[in-house]
Amino acid sequence: MAKSVFYHAGCPVCVSAEQDIITLIGEENVEVVNIGEVRSRIAEAETAGVTSVPALVTPNGNVLHINFGASMADVKG
Amino acid sequence: MAKSVFYHAGCPVCVSAEQDIITLIGEENVEVVNIGEVRSRIAEAETAGVTSVPALVTPNGNVLHINFGASMADVKG
Numbered sequence: 001m002a003k004s005v006f007y008h009a010g011c012p013v014c015v016s017a018e019q020d021i022i023t024l025i026g027e028e029n030v031e032v033v034n035i036g037e038v039r040s041r042i043a044e045a046e047t048a049g050v051t052s053v054p055a056l057v058t059p060n061g062n063v064l065h066i067n068f069g070a071s072m073a074d075v076k077g
Numbered sequence: 078m079a080k081s082v083f084y085h086a087g088c089p090v091c092v093s094a095e096q097d098i099i100t101l102i103g104e105e106n107v108e109v110v111n112i113g114e115v116r117s118r119i120a121e122a123e124t125a126g127v128t129s130v131p132a133l134v135t136p137n138g139n140v141l142h143i144n145f146g147a148s149m150a151d152v153k154g
Contacts, residue, residue, distance in 0.1 A: 004101065016139065017141060020135050020137075020139050020141060021141075023135070023137075024081065024101070024102045024106075024135060025101045025102055029101075058097050058100070058101060060097075060100075062093065062097050063144075064094060064097060064098075064143050064144060065143070065144050065145075066141050066142070066143055067140075067141060067142050068142075
């Protein structure tokens with residue numbers, strides 16, 4: 001299975017969701033990207049359709065916004 | 078692994094998220110409950126902390142609200 005990508009920004013909601021997602025789908029199946037730190041990947045996340053974090057982009061390109069930590073506008077600051 | 082429970086209400090957002098979740102974590106690891114139809118389980122979902130659907134309650138009791146289909150108030154009508 002291709003990897004999903006979990007975008008987050010280090011917020012408490014993000015960290016909690018990250019742990020749940022890793023437990024559910026397996027650490028080997030998900031790439032975790034902190035776009036609060038790796039800001040060069042913000043554009044990639046937006047192109048994928050991410051409008052808030054945390055969000056999981058599935059291998060088939062669907063975006064699952066999980067709970068609500070911060071909007072992309074907040075992340076970009 | 079104990080099963081997660083995916084609560085939904087049959088809305089298009091719910092159905093799309095359901096397919097993604099089943100693909101990601103495996104059909105055998107998730108119980109799908111349509112609380113729009115099985116209304117006797119609405120109270121159970123609310124007790125678990127579900128405030129909108131679709132939502133996934135993990136085996137450890139965390140609630141992941143995925144995207145947004147409908148509020149519990151909408152489901153209860």
